[in-house]
Amino acid sequence: TATGQHLGSFYLDLHPRKGKRNGAWCMPLRMEEAQEPHLAALVANFGTESRRREALMWRYIVHRELGSDAKIAYNNNGAPVLENRAEHISVSHSADFVAVIISNQRCAIDIERLDRNFERVATRYMRPDEENLSSDERLRAVVWCAKEALYKYAGERGLDLLHDIKLLAVDFERAELLGQIKDNPPVRMQMTFHSGNVVRNCAARAARRAIPLK
DSSP states (O other): OTTOOOOEEEEEEOOOOTTOOSEEEEEEEEOGGGSSOEEEEEEEEOOSHHHHHHHHHHHHHHHHHHOTTOOEEEOTTSOEEESSOSOEEEEEEETTEEEEEEESSOOOEEEEETTSOGGGGHHHHOOHHHHTSOOOTTHHHHHHHHHHHHHHHHTOTTOOTTTTEEEEEEETTTTEEEEEETTSOOEEEEEEEETTEEEEEOOSSOEEEEEEOO
């Protein structure tokens, strides 16, 4: 402080190494209630330059939209959350793009490249009735993207994309879909096609961003 008072310190660990959790997080090592200077650790693990750019970009988007005081943390499933705000967030990345959704209600987003070879793994995530939802050549990419978004939306580990998450309807003209997680009520989704990517979100009245990293 201006008076020279020591308020706290933190350890910084940005070195990538095997076995270290991906992402970035901050954890207290000594709480303020201890009547001693605050002590915390700031840890990050971004093994490649592209991962570092992705992490920096989606954080920039969140702070641009909500203010620099928005505090980002991670829940038990490893999903980003806001500690000091009521809004919900979800993020995704694909090649040179990141996608961010910010909403006043529970939400999720996914972005996938349309030129990925989804046909090779289609039997692992698509049921025959989902294959018949549309003749559009983008269907497999759309179904994968929708199920990834629904998986995040559920917030439950271990869900099976083939059996636990279903796509009930696809409307390419209206860019709308209807999905279901187990026996829960159907979830309406919206999709956007952007620079060779499909972006899918599960939330109404949401602020969506798909931003190039370059």
